[in-house]
Amino acid sequence: xxxxxxxxxxxxxxxxxxxxxxxxxxxxxxxxxxxxxxxxxxxxxxxxxxxxxxxxxxxxxxxxxxxxxxxxxxxxxxxxxxxxxxxxxxxxxxxxxxxxxxxxxxxxxxxxxxxxxxxxxxxxxxxxxxxxxxxxxxxxxxxxxxxxxxxxxxxxxxxxxxxxxxxxxxxxxxxxx
Numbered sequence: 606x607x608x609x610x611x612x613x614x615x616x617x618x619x620x621x622x623x624x625x626x627x628x629x630x631x632x633x634x635x636x637x638x639x640x641x642x643x644x645x646x647x648x649x650x651x652x653x654x655x656x657x658x659x660x661x662x663x664x665x666x667x668x669x670x671x672x673x674x675x676x677x678x679x680x681x682x683x684x685x686x687x688x689x690x691x692x693x694x695x696x697x698x699x700x701x702x703x704x705x706x707x708x709x710x711x712x713x714x715x716x717x718x719x720x721x722x723x724x725x726x727x728x729x730x731x732x733x734x735x736x737x738x739x740x741x742x743x744x745x746x747x748x749x750x751x752x753x754x755x756x757x758x759x760x761x762x763x764x765x766x767x768x769x770x771x772x773x774x775x776x777x778x779x780x781x782x
Contacts, residue, residue, distance in 0.1 A: 608652055609651060609652055609653070610649045610650075610651065610652075611632075611649060611650050611651075611652045611657060612648075612649055613648050613649060613650050613657075613659050613661075613717075614716070615631065615632065615633060615657075616631055616657070616659075616716075616726050616749065616781060617716045617724055617726060617752070618633060622634045622635075627656075627748070627782045628654070628655050628656035628780075628782035629656070629782075630748055630749065630782060631656070631657050631748075631749055631781045631782070632652075632657070648717055650781075655746075655780055655782070656746070656780045656781050656782040657780070657781045658744070658778065658779070658780050659778075659779050659781065660775075660776045660777065660778055660779070661714045661717075661775070661777065661779060662714065662772060662773055662774065662775040662777065663712045663713060663714040663728075663772075663773045663777060663779070664683065664692075664712060664713055664714070664770040664771070664772055664773075665710070665711070665712040665730075665770060665771050665772075665773065666707075666711045666712070666768050666769075666770055667686050667768070667769040667770065667771060675706075675707045676704045676705060676706055676707065677697065677704070677705040677706070677707055677711070677727075677751075678764070678766040679696065679697050680694060680695070680696045680697075680764050680766065681694070681695055681764060681766035681767065681768055682694050682695075682764055682766065682767045682768070683695055683755075683767075683768055683769075683770050684767060684768070684769055684770070685769070685770065685772075686769040686770060686771045687771070687772075692755075692770065693755050693756055694755065694756055694764065695713075695725070695753050695754070695755050696753065696754045696755075696756075697727075697751055697752070697753055698751070698752040698753065698754060705727070705750055705751050708729050710729060710730035710731075710747075711727060711728070711729055711730075711750075712727075712728055712730060712745075712747070712773075713725040713726060713727045713728065713753055714726060714728075714779075715755070724752065724753070724754060724755075725752070725753040725754075725755060726749050726751070726752055726753070727749070727750050727751035727752065727753055728747035728748060728749055728750060728779075728781070729747055729748055729750045730745045730746070730747045731746050731747055731748060731782070732745075732746040733745055733746070734746055734780070742776075742777075742778055743778070744778035744779065744780050745777070745778070745779050745780070746779075746780045746782060747779060747780070747781060747782070748781070748782050749781065
């Protein structure tokens with residue numbers, strides 16, 4: 606490991622070839638192959654032998670919405686589990702992704718500013734670890750399984766595929782492997 610503090614923009618850099626070994630599957634093989642937007646983030650994560658540790662708000666698919674024998678649709682609407690209001694529509698970046706099986710613990714987070722494109726990474730949560738620091742906050746261990754675009758659909762472009770999502774805390778801890 607040569608870098609401890611890593612700009613979290615590397616997580617959204619789906620154009621660069623990634624390493625294939627856990628816990629560094631999120632990391633580009635070459636930092637030089639990443640687009641300039643990779644480094645525009647002011648937020649950094651901490652890289653160690655377990656993966657890339659970040660703090661971010663995420664949207665988790667509700668467990669009762671998930672059918673384990675199905676695949677994630679290429680386009681789906683997301684609504685708040687608290688209010689029932691429509692957040693928007695999400696589309697898998699199909700040119701880069703394969704079909705993704707629905708799993709009990711899928712979540713996604715959007716890239717923070719300054720990038721204007723509502724672009725998210727889709728992760729599968731694999732484990733939950735109790736923090737060793739004083740606040741005892743839990744950290745979700747996950748791997749990237751896809752990339753998403755989100756937008757507000759016009760009424761004529763809505764879809765029958767709808768998922769309820771719950772929102773995590775803005776400072777939720779994640780370890781990307």
